[in-house]
Amino acid sequence: MxxxxxxxxxxxxxxxxxxxxxxxxxxxxxxxxxxxxxxxRAVERLPEISRATVYNALGELVxxxxxxEVTTDGRAKRYDPNAHHPHQHxxxxxCGLIRDxxxxxxxxxxxxxxxxxxxxxxxxxxxxxxxxxSCA
Amino acid sequence: MxxxxxxxxxxxxxxxxxxxxxxxxxxxxxxxxxxxxxxxRAVERLPEISRATVYNALGELVxxxxxxEVTTDGRAKRYDPNAHHPHQHxxxxxCGLIRDxxxxxxxxxxxxxxxxxxxxxxxxxxxxxxxxxSCA
DNA sequence: TTAGTTGCAAAGGCTTTGCACGCGC
DNA sequence: GCGCGTGCAAAGCCTTTGCAACTAA
Numbered sequence: 001m002x003x004x005x006x007x008x009x010x011x012x013x014x015x016x017x018x019x020x021x022x023x024x025x026x027x028x029x030x031x032x033x034x035x036x037x038x039x040x041r042a043v044e045r046l047p048e049i050s051r052a053t054v055y056n057a058l059g060e061l062v063x064x065x066x067x068x069e070v071t072t073d074g075r076a077k078r079y080d081p082n083a084h085h086p087h088q089h090x091x092x093x094x095c096g097l098i099r100d101x102x103x104x105x106x107x108x109x110x111x112x113x114x115x116x117x118x119x120x121x122x123x124x125x126x127x128x129x130x131x132x133x134s135c136a
Numbered sequence: 137m138x139x140x141x142x143x144x145x146x147x148x149x150x151x152x153x154x155x156x157x158x159x160x161x162x163x164x165x166x167x168x169x170x171x172x173x174x175x176x177r178a179v180e181r182l183p184e185i186s187r188a189t190v191y192n193a194l195g196e197l198v199x200x201x202x203x204x205e206v207t208t209d210g211r212a213k214r215y216d217p218n219a220h221h222p223h224q225h226x227x228x229x230x231c232g233l234i235r236d237x238x239x240x241x242x243x244x245x246x247x248x249x250x251x252x253x254x255x256x257x258x259x260x261x262x263x264x265x266x267x268x269x270s271c272a
Numbered sequence: 273t274t275a276g277t278t279g280c281a282a283a284g285g286c287t288t289t290g291c292a293c294g295c296g297c
Numbered sequence: 298g299c300g301c302g303t304g305c306a307a308a309g310c311c312t313t314t315g316c317a318a319c320t321a322a
Contacts, residue, residue, distance in 0.1 A: 014321065016277065035311080050279045055312065057277095071207050076311060090247075090255055101251045110246070111226075111264055115237045118269035119226055127261045128247055133254035150296065152302060171287075186304045191287065193302095212286060 003027075004066060004081055011064065021046050022057040026067060026081045032089075032098045034076040072098060072127060088126040094135030101128070139163075140202060140217055147200065157182045158193040162203060162217045168225075168234045170212040208234060208263060224262040230271030237264070 004027040009015065025041045026033065033041070039054040058079055061067035068080040072091045082100060088107070090099040107124045140163040145151065161177045162169065169177070175190040194215055197203035204216040208227045218236060224243070226235040243260045 014276065016321070018278070048279080051311095052280080052313080053278055059313095069210065071210050074205060074207050074213050077210050088247075090251075090253065090257070092255065093258075099253055099255070101247065101253075103246050103248060103251055105246070107246065107262075108264075110239050110241070110243065110262070111224075111237065112239060115226075115239055116266075117226065117235055117237075118272075119228065119235070119264075119266040120272050121226070121264050121266035122229075123265040125261075125263045125265070126243075126246070128244075128255075128257050129259040129261070130252075130255040130257035136254075136256050150301065152296070154303070172285095184304080187286095188288080188305080189303055195288095 007066060008064075013060075013064070017046060018042070018049050018053050019057050021049065022054055023061070026061070026079060029082060030098075030100055031082070032070065032072075032078040032080050034078050036076065038079065070098075070125075072096075088128065090128045090130065092132035092135055093129055094131050097132050099132075143202060144197075144200075149196075149200070153182060154178070154185050154189050155193050157185065158190055159197070162197070162215060165218060166234075166236055167218070168206065168208075168214040168216050170214055172212065174215065206234075206261075208232075224264065226264045226266065228268040228271055229265055230267050233268050235268075 005020065005023050008023060013019070021042045022038060024045075025038050035051070035055055035058055038058065039049070039051050042049045042054060058067065061079070061081075062069050066081070066083055068083045070078045070080050070089065072078065072089065073096065078098070085102070087100045087102050090101050091097070092099075107126055108121060111121060111124070141156065141159050144159060149155070157178045158174060160181075161174050171187070171191055171194055174194065175185070175187050178185045178190060194203065197215070197217075198205050202217070202219055204219045206214045206216050206225065208214065208225065209232065214234070221238075223236045223238050226237050227233070243262055244257060247257060247260075
């Protein structure tokens, strides 16, 4: 739990039952659901909620910077609510499991000035690939 | 030029005019085309080539490990023929420009053993985000 | 009240598939 | 000649959009 709902309320995000359910489904650690999975879980609590509404809510959460969009496999995007704790992903090539990892140090430091080619670098995404204990 | 065709021939890849054109279009440095862009360029040389054939060829090149699939924006996948020279990507958030970068050091070293959670880590993808000189 | 949100259904972008024909080896 | 590759068209998956009805603030 990371009080996603609380933060949204503080920021004045218009709250509806649909949006509350989406935020609740998404809240937590090591959560990396696809839009469809979010919808499936939301439907359990609010049977009439539509996919379009889920997509709307997810899009806004991403714009607000409260949720991160991650694409680990070229298929559906996944949504990661852990936007306020910089982290990286460890992805199992076998089963698709995604694990958050928090190595020390600033990953941006890995790119020296002479390799920046005039870019103003503002962020970096790191995805480690491998096999998890079960798949190995 | 990195002799993609030569490598494919050596590996016994069945060669057809379509597959040759796809490989030719893809060969080079700083190439990050979408499947559709590959198709468009292929059509210039071989007007009848179909999208399905381009997708087939791209899929095989990826399986062979001769081409890398990169998804920098959640939209269409891009294909990077530079699979034999480890590198990372610098992506402009403004115009989408992708630049290959080659920082020194082994990026895998960034993940200490205690952060591997039983995974056998085999690779890592690093994408730096920022604005290029023109967009800044 | 009223601007913003929802649900539906349809459209859209990207990719894959099924099958008959054709071509590299 | 055999078996894989090709082209076409249709289907598939994921996501977005248009619009009338609805609702939080």
